[in-house]
Amino acid sequence: MLSDLSLKNMMRAEEMHQCIADELGGVHGADDRLFLFTAFVSVVMSHHEAILTLLKNERLARSALALFRPLLEAAYRGLFAGFLASSRELEVINDGYTLWNLERLSGISG
Secondary structure (H helix, E strand, O other), X not given: OOOHHHHHHHHXXXXXXXXXXXXXXXXXXXXXXXXXXXXXXXHHHHHHXXXXXXXXXXXXXXXXXXXXXXXXXXXXXXXXXXHHOOHHHHHHHHOOOOOOOHHXXXXXXX
Protein backbone atom coordinates (compact mmCIF):
# COMPACT_ATOMS: atom_id res chain seq x y z
CA MET A 1 0.00 0.00 0.00
CA LEU A 2 1.29 3.44 -0.88
CA SER A 3 1.99 5.80 2.00
CA ASP A 4 0.26 9.16 2.33
CA LEU A 5 3.46 10.89 1.20
CA SER A 6 3.73 8.63 -1.84
CA LEU A 7 0.10 9.31 -2.75
CA LYS A 8 0.66 13.05 -2.35
CA ASN A 9 3.75 12.88 -4.58
CA MET A 10 1.86 10.84 -7.19
CA MET A 11 -0.95 13.39 -7.25
CA ARG A 12 1.59 16.20 -7.66
CA ALA A 13 3.32 14.33 -10.50
CA GLU A 14 -0.02 13.84 -12.23
CA GLU A 15 -0.82 17.56 -11.85
CA MET A 16 2.56 18.52 -13.32
CA HIS A 17 2.11 16.04 -16.15
CA GLN A 18 -1.28 17.53 -17.02
CA CYS A 19 0.06 21.08 -16.79
CA ILE A 20 2.87 20.27 -19.24
CA ALA A 21 0.48 18.40 -21.55
CA ASP A 22 -1.88 21.39 -21.58
CA GLU A 23 1.01 23.77 -22.26
CA LEU A 24 2.33 21.70 -25.15
CA GLY A 25 -1.04 20.78 -26.63
CA GLY A 26 -1.19 21.80 -30.28
CA VAL A 27 2.51 22.71 -30.51
CA HIS A 28 3.91 21.42 -33.76
CA GLY A 29 7.34 21.99 -35.18
CA ALA A 30 7.66 24.46 -38.02
CA ASP A 31 11.20 23.32 -38.73
CA ASP A 32 13.18 20.11 -38.24
CA ARG A 33 14.63 21.19 -34.90
CA LEU A 34 11.28 22.06 -33.29
CA PHE A 35 9.59 19.04 -34.86
CA LEU A 36 12.19 16.63 -33.44
CA PHE A 37 12.16 18.31 -30.04
CA THR A 38 8.36 18.07 -29.92
CA ALA A 39 8.43 14.42 -31.01
CA PHE A 40 10.90 13.48 -28.27
CA VAL A 41 8.91 15.41 -25.65
CA SER A 42 5.86 13.43 -26.74
CA VAL A 43 7.74 10.17 -26.08
CA VAL A 44 8.87 11.47 -22.68
CA MET A 45 5.30 12.41 -21.79
CA SER A 46 4.02 8.97 -22.82
CA HIS A 47 6.65 7.19 -20.72
CA HIS A 48 5.92 9.47 -17.77
CA GLU A 49 2.20 8.75 -17.98
CA ALA A 50 2.88 5.01 -18.20
CA ILE A 51 5.18 5.17 -15.16
CA LEU A 52 2.51 6.96 -13.13
CA THR A 53 -0.11 4.42 -14.21
CA LEU A 54 2.11 1.46 -13.32
CA LEU A 55 3.08 2.91 -9.95
CA LYS A 56 -0.56 3.00 -8.90
CA ASN A 57 -0.33 -0.77 -8.68
CA GLU A 58 2.51 -1.56 -6.30
CA ARG A 59 2.92 -4.98 -7.92
CA LEU A 60 3.93 -3.24 -11.18
CA ALA A 61 6.52 -0.88 -9.67
CA ARG A 62 9.43 -2.75 -11.27
CA SER A 63 7.82 -2.37 -14.68
CA ALA A 64 7.54 1.36 -13.99
CA LEU A 65 11.24 1.51 -13.12
CA ALA A 66 12.08 -0.21 -16.41
CA LEU A 67 10.71 2.85 -18.24
CA PHE A 68 13.06 5.31 -16.54
CA ARG A 69 16.00 4.70 -18.88
CA PRO A 70 13.97 5.09 -22.11
CA LEU A 71 12.41 8.22 -20.62
CA LEU A 72 15.83 9.71 -19.83
CA GLU A 73 17.24 8.75 -23.22
CA ALA A 74 14.30 10.37 -25.01
CA ALA A 75 14.77 13.49 -22.87
CA TYR A 76 18.50 13.68 -23.66
CA ARG A 77 17.87 13.14 -27.36
CA GLY A 78 15.11 15.73 -27.43
CA LEU A 79 17.29 18.31 -25.73
CA PHE A 80 20.16 17.47 -28.08
CA ALA A 81 17.96 17.81 -31.16
CA GLY A 82 16.27 20.92 -29.82
CA PHE A 83 19.30 22.87 -28.66
CA LEU A 84 22.66 21.34 -29.59
CA ALA A 85 22.49 19.46 -32.89
CA SER A 86 24.03 20.99 -35.98
CA SER A 87 22.00 21.24 -39.17
CA ARG A 88 23.82 18.17 -40.50
CA GLU A 89 23.08 16.19 -37.34
CA LEU A 90 19.39 17.13 -37.62
CA GLU A 91 19.37 15.83 -41.21
CA VAL A 92 20.94 12.55 -40.10
CA ILE A 93 18.45 12.16 -37.24
CA ASN A 94 15.56 12.87 -39.61
CA ASP A 95 16.89 10.25 -42.02
CA GLY A 96 16.67 7.68 -39.22
CA TYR A 97 20.36 7.10 -38.63
CA THR A 98 21.78 6.85 -35.14
CA LEU A 99 24.49 9.44 -34.77
CA TRP A 100 24.54 9.74 -31.03
CA ASN A 101 24.88 7.77 -27.89
CA LEU A 102 23.95 8.47 -24.31
CA GLU A 103 27.55 9.09 -23.26
CA ARG A 104 27.97 11.84 -25.85
CA LEU A 105 24.69 13.50 -24.93
CA SER A 106 25.34 13.47 -21.19
CA GLY A 107 29.02 14.38 -21.36
CA ILE A 108 29.97 11.09 -19.67
CA SER A 109 33.29 9.74 -20.85
CA GLY A 110 34.34 6.11 -20.58
